[in-house]
Amino acid sequence: MSIYSIIALSLLVLLAGGFYVGRARALRSAGVALSSLHSLPNYHGYYVALWTGLPAFLTMLAFALLSQDASDRIVSSRLVELSAPLQSAYETAMARDQEHADLSGLFAQLRARSERLSDDIQRLRSLRGSARDPDALQALQEEHVEVLNLITTTQAALEDRSDLIANDVRAAPETGALPEDARAGFVFWIGDGDARRLFLGDARNIAQGVPASRHADELNVAAQMVVETDVWIRNAMIILVYGLALTGFFYSRGRVGQSFRARNGVEALIIAFLFLSSVIAILTTIGIVASLLFESMRFFSQVSIWEFLFGLHWSPQIAIRADQVGQTGAFGAVPLFAGTALITLIAMIVAIPIGLFSAIYLSEYAGSKFRQTAKPVLEILAGIPTVVYGFFALLTVGPAIRTALAALGFEDVVTQSAFSAGLVMGVMIIPFISSLSDDVINAVPQALRDGSYAMGATRSETIRQVVLPAALPGIVGAILLAVSRAVGETMIVVMAAGQGANLTANPLEAVTTITVQIVMLLTGDQEFNSVKTLSAFALGLVLFVLTLIMNMIALRVVQKYREKYD
């Protein structure tokens, strides 16, 4: 059991104790006349309990979140401090070392020569006609390659030299009273950012008895420091947490009394808690949108927004490591938009008539018994996981379409097609449309139907000319919600529509959608800074904006409708 759970449990006990003490004290101060208390005794109990538990618990939480970072900072600053004598020794040795100085000079000269060469090459290339001398250009380029190789070897030698000096300094006997500590500090200090993080991580692993990436004397020294720091932080936390709990307890207990307004205090806290919850929900949304936005901006700094929005070729396969062979990648998203639109269109052609007609039948014609059975059955469709629809589309609908078309004489029809994906997605969306439309049709006031019947209209005339026009805004809202659902749907399309980014209007070909591509881009082997990965964020942004616009229109339409009849 970790120290945090022990503290949390003991705080719970204290909190319960605080409740009873506060309550008892309130009852005692009230005497026989309970109504003389401003707040009910339980509120006094909650008040004391909250003061006892909440600040202490929040402090513990802060420690749990921040203690490792703090401990790392303390340990690293101590290590740097300890290595101070060795640091100055290293600086002196570096300054004194002739070989290092020579290498530095050579490095600088080579850099200058390389720059001059590349200038010359540029100038030669810009010349036209007879003035352009291919042989001279060739010679210059060869020389440049040679110089670049020299630069690489010199740089390596320079680094080797400074490593050597560092090793000498570390090995030198005259390094002060605490050689182990100082050496450990020096090893830490000489490294760059990544090396320092690795060093600290290893030290922490050794301190906690977890296997580390390597073992060394200086790491053991640092591990000892980590252990000491952690113990110090833990003790500080224990004192602080229990101190706060006791202070809170005595402070609040002292305030409990006849006229004390415990209820107001408790309720203010509850309101603050509710507010915090809603803020968390809103901030999360803002955070997601912001991350989409910033990553997309990084993408658009490498690929122009026009190319992305209007380019006709999508092929994001680029080399993600320097040693890989790959294409340069094309990021024209029109085939994805078209694929999304095609599948959504097919799904809507399936879902809108069936959903709407079933809603009309259920709400206007069906007897109440049939409605009571049929509606839940229809709504079960909405509860089927989309992945199940996906393999239904892939394994049942796709082959069935191929067989049917083969019988009609079409030969090379693929199993994965926009048609099978759209068909199954349409089936998935039927309950959305039928259920929402059923609700809005039922919300049309009976008075309108009566009015129409009283005019001698038949049932179908009434539905067509009075009920549907009255329900139209709500039905439009339902359809828009269904469309945004279809646009965002992923699983069915991944499985049933294929992955080829074909720009086609033929529903029997494989197409791909925005969501499928996002899945493809972000799964498997990848690097998070490559254009390929960043393009997923741009696609996500497009998807977000699309569904946002549709949801906004849908909500607006539905709202307008509500105002009219309520």
Next chain:
Amino acid sequence: MKGVPLDQDAITADTDTKIKARNVNVYYDDNHALVNVSLDIPDRSVTAFIGPSGCGKSTFLRCLNRMNDTIEGARVDGSLIMEGEEINDPHLDPVVLRARVGMVFQKPNPFPKSIFDNVAYGPRIHGLAQSAEELEAIVEQSLRKAGLWDEVADRLQDPGTSLSGGQQQRLVIARAIAVNPEVILMDEPCSALDPIATARIEELIDELRENYTIIIVTHSMQQAARVSQQTAFFHLGELVEYGPTENIFTNPQDQRTQDYVMGRFG
């Protein structure tokens, strides 16, 4: 409570009879909502149905154009003869009947259409107009009869719901008139309106009496006294008393009628 037996004189008015009801019973599932109602409604006059809530007056009204058909579990027994034809005959097409017996409801219920289309609704579904001009003429005439033409002539394409409550109720009356019915049923047509709009509708009812048989259900005794020639008092599903309005209000025969019109219950 037993109903007072009604003799032939009491249920028959002296003018031409439009609708002759005999022993009408209505059941909503197991609830016996209307018990043995028999009365004659005279042509081209206003007949008011009064009585406390739940007394069956609206139920009886809805029998006259078979609107009870639209309620699940409702059953109507007995005979309702209009112009020699049995209203309650299951073979009678309610669509044809309702073209002859129009209805106006408690709450104005204009359709979600323009003012013009609201009035043109009936003529269109019954195919009453051969041409667009004829339809326009019917709409104008109906709106004029309902006393609404001057107020809406320049905005016939506005939605019907954009009118005020009283205007909406007159629009609905125009809509009912447009199919040229013989009878107009009004189910508490003024209960959702302010006094000025109410006065306007009452005036209209008085004008319409020349051409139509009007049956009005009302909670307002003053209204019944102002607009109707005959009044029927219903209580607990029974027809208690029926006769010329004057008699009902000044010289009621039944104690319950007297108590009700004096405002002692209801």
